[in-house]
Structure formats: structure tokens, C-alpha cells
Amino acid sequence: MADTRLIQGRYQLLDLIGRGGMGEVWRARDESLGRHVAVKCLKPMGPHHEQSYLRVLRERFRREARVAAALQHRGITVVHDFGESEGVLYLVMELLDGHNLSQLLEDNRQRPLPVPEVVDIAEQVGAALAYTHRQSVVHRDLKPANIMRVADGTVKICDFGIARLGHDIGFTSRLTGTGIAMGTPHYMSPEQIGGGNVDHRSDLYSLGCVLYEIATGAPPFDMDDAWGVLVGHRDTQPEPLRERRPELPEDFERIVLDLLAKEPEDRPDDAGELVRRIARLRAAGRLGGVRGDGSAPHRTLPEGRARPVRASVRLPEPPRLPGWARNMTTGSKAAGTGPLQPPPPHPAVALTGSWTGAWNGVTDPRRPTPSATGTERPPPPPEVLAELASRHSAGLSLARLGRWDEAGKVHRGVAAEREHVLGPDHPDTLASRYEVAFTLSRLGRPADALREYAQAADGRERVLGPDHPDTLAARQETAYVLGQLGRHFEAHQVYADVLADRERTMGADHPDTLRCRHNLAYNLSRLGRLEDSYRMARDVAAARARVLGADHPDTLVTRYEVGYALGQLGRWAEALHTYHEVAAARVRALGADHPDTLAARYEAGICLGRLGRSAEALELYRDLVEVRTRAQGPDHPDTLRARHGLGVNLGRLGRWEEALAESRDVCAIRVRVLGPDHPDTLVSRREVAVGLGWLGRWTDALAVYRDVAQARQRVLGADHPDALASRNDEAHCLEQLGRSAEAHELYRQVAALRQTRSPHAVHHPR
Incomplete structure (x- = not known):
């Protein structure tokens, strides 16, 4: 072409x-x-x-x-x-923008990759396979060339479905009439070799071959004779990894050898089990190559080259391999190419641009960094940069597991060391500061996160320029944490400025531009500008559907926000229709039990209740409670949220004794799990008071309403909308008890606070 x-x-x-x-x-x-x-x-x-x-x-x-x-x-x-x-x-x-694993090994002169990097790759690929296998999709051709490590440390699998396409359309080598399209034999499962049934466990075997190679420097059966390779996969146990590389953690060796079991039923049940095993070993500190904080140990010696593989496979006589294997060549393995098949003139790079090593934790040691004095800072030793990159990746892995405190400690340590050896404005240092800010945001420390994001944004603007995507990303995150702090007017201004820059430099329909517009729409609703929020969210949803597709997760997130805005505008029937469509699309794309699917169904339940269809809402919430209890556990906040909706609709149906019992139970669990002053806990305590009031127990209800009002005033401030709403609840209760003078005085105080308070974000519990 x-x-x-x-x-x-x-x-x-x-x-x-x-x-x-x-x-x-x-x-x-x-x-x-x-x-x-x-x-x-x-x-x-x-x-x-x-x-x-x-x-x-x-x-x-x-x-x-x-x-x-x-x-x-x-x-x-x-x-x-x-x-x-x-x-x-x-x-x-x-x-x-990155390297596939074949290229990483080649760049590393066929030496194995650092232990923390191997473990991180195993964990990320396992998580991706767990997802695809839940969708009943099997890769069938997993190999180092089909696994990419991109510049921010993310690992991605490429060419899903391509192996089957190649088989059907005739692009791969069909070696016999058996209907098997062969890939590179170094990564084939025994059932693929024998022409047996291939399912997700074949991918696990291929992953075991990949991990074996990147951990030791050579695949498990490393011979130039394809026949010998196939016999090895089928009949010979692989040499233990630690015999080739003694410093490998024993527990990780066991994981890889389990993946390489000859019989599919002897392998892990699924990729999720692989990820869980790695997570447990991390938590127990039993992955010797990675310390308890996720960082790599300091090494006094470089990683050694893997020992040569002994060609110990004895060929069976007579041969029992299928006829299609005769005369085949070994193909291209990650560690090199057998002499029978030279490499193609343009080596495949698996859908990637060139490796720039510029940002996000991948350092180019050839790039000098200016020092504070304006002179060239001497480049640090490559092994120091490699260790810092490995620790950065370990921090990202901890974050993916939700271990935000540990991830933050790792990133803070890496940021300090990168600042020392590379300088405060080096892109790698700024990338670490960005990750520190992200963990702080997730840990509920938005003020600290804001300070880190601001420094990262300022540094990136100096080094990369004001319009660089990384600079804009840091500025956009400052807006997010401003919103977390309730400073929605300031957040609005930052979002608007970033949006203007993104539209100018990337175009109105670029996915990053649309993400910024989505965030701006969300922030508008927190400012009480519901009509503006609805119109912007509707436009973003239409643009995302056009650019990404109607069922893309980002499109559905924005349509979900459209439904929320419609509900806040009182247009409950339209909101219900929107949530039903989002839920149906998420079932198709993500599955019926995916948390995002369940979230859309939960919002549909709110709409049903608001439309007076509480019997339908009650059945929906019963089903949600059952599904979420099974998938997430009885104490998970989402499970408790569904139980709260169940209790509310029991009350709407006049079943107040049941509603009160449900509210008390949910409230007790939320106190234990979330704490007594958590907003969800206070919502449950208010629902207890509502039930007491409907049962005529106004004195008891007044005590609960007062506790909720005092807690909200203490946590949110006396003039916060939720605190004022609780004071109104208290006044209504006083009226029911015949204490009208006290009620009217309380109403007067609330009215005065509403007139004089500073603007706050409108709080909409979801």
C-alpha cells in the first residue's frame, strides 16, 4: 500500500x-x-x-x-x-506508545526482566484475561509479541479475535486439514497441539509460557526443532524456573508451573485465581523480588543472564504428534528466531508507535536533564533508572488493587529519589508527583492532592508547555479535587479553561475533550445549574455515541449523568427511560452482574419510587440486594445502598414496621463499616426517624432528627443544605409534638441561614 x-x-x-x-x-x-x-x-x-x-x-x-x-x-x-x-x-x-514483551527482552539483550516487572505483568495480563474470559472470549494466540507494555506502565493484550479471524479467512499457516491454525509453537497448549477442545485454560497455559520466558530469558522448551518443542509441551515437565534463575521467588515459580500443567483441569480455574494468588503473596510479603511496600529491593549486582537451556527433551518413538506438525518450523519466539525461519523484513510491533520513554515512569537514560544551576545534570546509572521505573510500576499495581495508602508511600519514595537524581522538573519526577496526588485524592485527602496536582501542573507547563496533554491532565485533576473540597465555582473555571485549550488543540470530539466536557457537566449540577448540566451532558452523550459508539462505557457514563440530571429536574419518567436503556446496554457490554450495570438499575429503582411505582421498585431492590450480596458481600456500601432503597419503598407502601427494622439494621452496619458521621450513615439514621414518625413515636423521632442535625452541622457546617434540611426535619417533629413556638423559631433560624450562607454545592445523595 x-x-x-x-x-x-x-x-x-x-x-x-x-x-x-x-x-x-x-x-x-x-x-x-x-x-x-x-x-x-x-x-x-x-x-x-x-x-x-x-x-x-x-x-x-x-x-x-x-x-x-x-x-x-x-x-x-x-x-x-x-x-x-x-x-x-x-x-x-x-x-x-510502548514495547511488546518480545522487544523488551530484545532490548534487554535477552536477559530476563526485573522480578517486580515480571510480577506486575503477570498481574495485569491476568486481570485482562479474567475480564475477557468472563465475556466468553478466548485469545488463542497469546505470546510476547501480543502483549504490550506502554509508557505509563500499563500492560495491554493485543489482537483479540485476530487468531480466529486468521483461521477462518486463511491468513495463518494451515498445516493440515484438521482445522487448526498454528501460531508460534513455543506458546501453544498441549490441547492445541493435540487438536483437542480449546477454552480459557489454553490461554492460561500460553500465559505461563510467556511468564516463564520473561522471568528466565527463554521459553520453557527452547529448541530450534519445532517437533521437539511440541513434544516438550505435550510430554515433558518444564525445568523449574529457579534452576535457571535462583533469585526468583519460590511462590511465583509455583504459580507459573501451575499455569503450565499438562491437563487443563490441573491449571488454575480461571485468570482471576491467578490475580488473587499474586495479591495474597504480595500482602504476605512472599514475593521475594518485591518488598512489602511494593518497591524493588536494592541490588548490588545486575540481573544475571539466564543459564542456557538444556535440550533435555527425548523424542518419543514412534512419534505421536499429529500429522500437521511434520516439517513445520519454530516460528519467531521472543528470545530469537530459529534458523529454519528467518525473521520477516519488518518485525511486527503489535500495534504500537515507537518507544519514546518520555513520561509516566519510563525514563530515557540518554536524555540529559538540566539541573537547577542551568548546567547539564550527569545522567544517573541505568540500573538506578530501571529500579525507579520498577518501583513506579509496583505503585501502579498497588493502586489497581485499591491499596491506595501503600501505593502512595511507594510513589512518594520514588518521587523523592527521582527529584534527587533527575531534578524536580524532569517528566519522570512530575509523573511520580501526579501519582502521589492521585492516591491522596482516593484516600480522601483532597487538600493535599490539590497541592501535589498544582506542582505537577506548574512543572509540566514549564517543561512540556501549557498545551501538552500531560499538562492539561494535571490541570483537569486540580479541578476534580477542587470539587471534592466543595470549591465548585473554582473547579468550574478550571474545567472551562482546560476545555477551551483541549478544543483548540485536540478538537471538539477528541475523547479527552469529551471527558473534560463530561466533568464540566457534572460540576454544573453541583452548582445547582441543572438545566445547563442536562443540556451539556446530553450533547456529550451524543458526541460520545458518534465517536466511540452507543454502547461504549464512556458513552454510557454520560447517558447515566443525563438520567441523573433529568431526575433532579423532576422529569422522572424520562430519567427512568434513560436508566433502563443504560442498564440494557451495560448488560450487553459488561454483563448483568457488573457493578456499573447494577448502579443503573439502582437509579431506575429511585425513579420508580418517585413515580409512585413503589411495588415495582421494591421487587427491583430485592433482586439488587440478592445480586450485590452474592457479588460484593453483605457489608459492601453498594449492597447497603440497595437495602436502604428497599426500606424506603417499604415505607412508601405503608409497611412501616418492616421499613423501620430494615433502616435500623442498615444503619447499624453503616456505623460499623463507614463510621457514625459518614453521609450514608446519617441518611440511614434519618430514615429511622422517618419510620418512627410514621408510627407516631414523635418523641423518639425528635431525638434521632436532632442527632442527625448536630452531626451534619459538625461535619458539613451549619449553613450546608443537608444540615439545614435536618433542622427543618427537627422543626417539623416539634410541630407534631405541639411545640409550635420552638418549631417556628427553628424555621426562622433556618430561613436566615439560607439567606446569608455562602454558595455551596447542591448535595444530591445518589
Whole structure:
């Protein structure tokens, strides 16, 4: 294809970045959205094929491409678009800035990767496979070239569905009539070799081969004879990893060897079990290559080269391998290429641009950093940079597990050391400060997070410029934490400024621009500008549907916000319709039990109650309580939120004894789990008072209302809308007890506070 090729009048092919048996990968420009993408052009279907055959292949391509596009996970390459142009099938994917694992090993001179990096890769790939296997999608061709580590440390699996496409369309080597399309034999499971049933456990075996190689420097059966490799997978136990690399943690060796079990039923049940095992070992401090705080140990010696693999596999006589394996070559493994098959002229790089190593924890040691005096700072030793990068990755892994306090400690340590060896304005130092701020935000320390974000934003503006995406990201996060602090007017101004910069530099429909507009819409609702919030959220939802697709998670998040704004405007029927549509789309994309699906159903229950359809709401909440108890546990905040909705609707149906019992139970658990002054706990305590009042127990209700009012005043301030609402509840209770003078005085105080208070965010408990 010529460099000037324009596909579908939209994707301008710029330069070739990969070539393999199935076609080519190009860096391209999406002329409609003004962004760079990766376009995978599959081999053209020539006229020698029958038309009926081509129709079947096109339909199969559409089906598989839709499956790949529906996968929405941090650890999976995003598919933006697909189609056919002049007989060439193409997939449009996100352009990744990083290295695949084959390239990482090659750059490391075939030495194994650092232990913390190996563990982090195992954890991230396991999490991505756990998600895809829940969607009943099996990769079938997992290998180092299909696993990318991008510049911020994220690990992504590429080419989901491509192996099946290649099999059906004839792009991979079909070696016999058995119907098996072969990949590189170094990563094939025994059941693939024998032509047996292949399910998610085959992916686990292939992952075990990948981890074995990046941990030791060579795949488990490292021979140039393909026959010997296949026999090894089928009949020979792999050499224990620690015999090749003694410093590997024993527990991690056990995990990899379990993945490499010959029989599928002897492997872990699923990838989620793999992730849980790694998490337990981390928590117990039993992954010797990673300290308890997630950091890598200091090494006095560099990582040693893996010992040469002994060709210890004895070939069975007579051979029992399937006939299609005869005369095959080894293909390209991560550690090099067997002599029987030379590498292709353009090595495949698995949908990526060049590795820049500029930001987000990946340092280019060749890049000098100016010191505070204006002179060139001498470059630190590469092993120091590698250790800091590994610790940065460990911090990201802890964050992915929700261990925010530990992640914050790791990032603070890395930030301090990077500032010492690289300087305060080096992009890597600023990336660490950004992560410190993120953990502080998640730990409920927005004031501290704001200070860190501000420093990261100022530094990035000096080093990268005011319009750089990293600078804008830091500024946008300052707006978010301003919102956490209740400073919504300041947040609004920052969001508006960042939005203007993003629209100018990226375009109105760029995903980052749309994310900023979404945040601005959310903030408008907290300012009480509900109509403005609704209109902006509606426009963002329409734009995201056009750019990303109607069922993309980001589109559904904004449509969810549209439903919320409609509810706050009292347009409950429209809100209910919106939530039903969002829930149905999330069932298709994420599954019926996914937390986001359940959240949309919860909001639909609120709408039903507001529309007077409490019997329907009650049944919905009963089902939600059951599902969330099973999936998240009885004490999870989301489970308790569903139980709270159940109690509210029992009251609306006049079943006040049951409603009071439910509210008391939920309140007691929330006190224990969340604390006595948590907003959700106070909402439950208020619901207890409501039940007491309806049962005529006004004296008891007054005591509870007063406790809630005092707690809200103490936590939120006397003039906060929720505190004022509680004082009104107290006054109403006094009226019911015949204490009108006290009630009227309390009403007067509330009215005065409402007239004189400083503007606050409108609080809408969800």
C-alpha cells in the first residue's frame, strides 16, 4: 500500500510499523477526529475466492470485530472501527506508545526482566484475561509479541479475535486439514497441539509460557526443532524456573508451573485465581523480588543472564504428534528466531508507535536533564533508572488493587529519589508527583492532592508547555479535587479553561475533550445549574455515541449523568427511560452482574419510587440486594445502598414496621463499616426517624432528627443544605409534638441561614 492511501475517506496511512503473516499495521491519522491511530490491514481477498465464500468471511469478520470492539478493559487494546476497503479488511485500533514483551527482552539483550516487572505483568495480563474470559472470549494466540507494555506502565493484550479471524479467512499457516491454525509453537497448549477442545485454560497455559520466558530469558522448551518443542509441551515437565534463575521467588515459580500443567483441569480455574494468588503473596510479603511496600529491593549486582537451556527433551518413538506438525518450523519466539525461519523484513510491533520513554515512569537514560544551576545534570546509572521505573510500576499495581495508602508511600519514595537524581522538573519526577496526588485524592485527602496536582501542573507547563496533554491532565485533576473540597465555582473555571485549550488543540470530539466536557457537566449540577448540566451532558452523550459508539462505557457514563440530571429536574419518567436503556446496554457490554450495570438499575429503582411505582421498585431492590450480596458481600456500601432503597419503598407502601427494622439494621452496619458521621450513615439514621414518625413515636423521632442535625452541622457546617434540611426535619417533629413556638423559631433560624450562607454545592445523595 502506498503511503498516501486513504481508507474510507477517513484514515490516512502514514507509515508502516509492522508486518506479519496476516497483513500489515500502519500508523495512520483519523482525519475526522484529528488523532493518530493504528490501522491493521488484513491481507486482501483476491478474485480466486468464490463469492459465497467471501460473503461468509466478511460476515465472520464483522462478528469477530464486534466482539473485539466490545471488550472494554484497561488491559486490552481498544478497537475503534472496522470495515472493508477495496477488498482489504481493516481494524482501527488505539495507537500504543510502548514495547511488546518480545522487544523488551530484545532490548534487554535477552536477559530476563526485573522480578517486580515480571510480577506486575503477570498481574495485569491476568486481570485482562479474567475480564475477557468472563465475556466468553478466548485469545488463542497469546505470546510476547501480543502483549504490550506502554509508557505509563500499563500492560495491554493485543489482537483479540485476530487468531480466529486468521483461521477462518486463511491468513495463518494451515498445516493440515484438521482445522487448526498454528501460531508460534513455543506458546501453544498441549490441547492445541493435540487438536483437542480449546477454552480459557489454553490461554492460561500460553500465559505461563510467556511468564516463564520473561522471568528466565527463554521459553520453557527452547529448541530450534519445532517437533521437539511440541513434544516438550505435550510430554515433558518444564525445568523449574529457579534452576535457571535462583533469585526468583519460590511462590511465583509455583504459580507459573501451575499455569503450565499438562491437563487443563490441573491449571488454575480461571485468570482471576491467578490475580488473587499474586495479591495474597504480595500482602504476605512472599514475593521475594518485591518488598512489602511494593518497591524493588536494592541490588548490588545486575540481573544475571539466564543459564542456557538444556535440550533435555527425548523424542518419543514412534512419534505421536499429529500429522500437521511434520516439517513445520519454530516460528519467531521472543528470545530469537530459529534458523529454519528467518525473521520477516519488518518485525511486527503489535500495534504500537515507537518507544519514546518520555513520561509516566519510563525514563530515557540518554536524555540529559538540566539541573537547577542551568548546567547539564550527569545522567544517573541505568540500573538506578530501571529500579525507579520498577518501583513506579509496583505503585501502579498497588493502586489497581485499591491499596491506595501503600501505593502512595511507594510513589512518594520514588518521587523523592527521582527529584534527587533527575531534578524536580524532569517528566519522570512530575509523573511520580501526579501519582502521589492521585492516591491522596482516593484516600480522601483532597487538600493535599490539590497541592501535589498544582506542582505537577506548574512543572509540566514549564517543561512540556501549557498545551501538552500531560499538562492539561494535571490541570483537569486540580479541578476534580477542587470539587471534592466543595470549591465548585473554582473547579468550574478550571474545567472551562482546560476545555477551551483541549478544543483548540485536540478538537471538539477528541475523547479527552469529551471527558473534560463530561466533568464540566457534572460540576454544573453541583452548582445547582441543572438545566445547563442536562443540556451539556446530553450533547456529550451524543458526541460520545458518534465517536466511540452507543454502547461504549464512556458513552454510557454520560447517558447515566443525563438520567441523573433529568431526575433532579423532576422529569422522572424520562430519567427512568434513560436508566433502563443504560442498564440494557451495560448488560450487553459488561454483563448483568457488573457493578456499573447494577448502579443503573439502582437509579431506575429511585425513579420508580418517585413515580409512585413503589411495588415495582421494591421487587427491583430485592433482586439488587440478592445480586450485590452474592457479588460484593453483605457489608459492601453498594449492597447497603440497595437495602436502604428497599426500606424506603417499604415505607412508601405503608409497611412501616418492616421499613423501620430494615433502616435500623442498615444503619447499624453503616456505623460499623463507614463510621457514625459518614453521609450514608446519617441518611440511614434519618430514615429511622422517618419510620418512627410514621408510627407516631414523635418523641423518639425528635431525638434521632436532632442527632442527625448536630452531626451534619459538625461535619458539613451549619449553613450546608443537608444540615439545614435536618433542622427543618427537627422543626417539623416539634410541630407534631405541639411545640409550635420552638418549631417556628427553628424555621426562622433556618430561613436566615439560607439567606446569608455562602454558595455551596447542591448535595444530591445518589
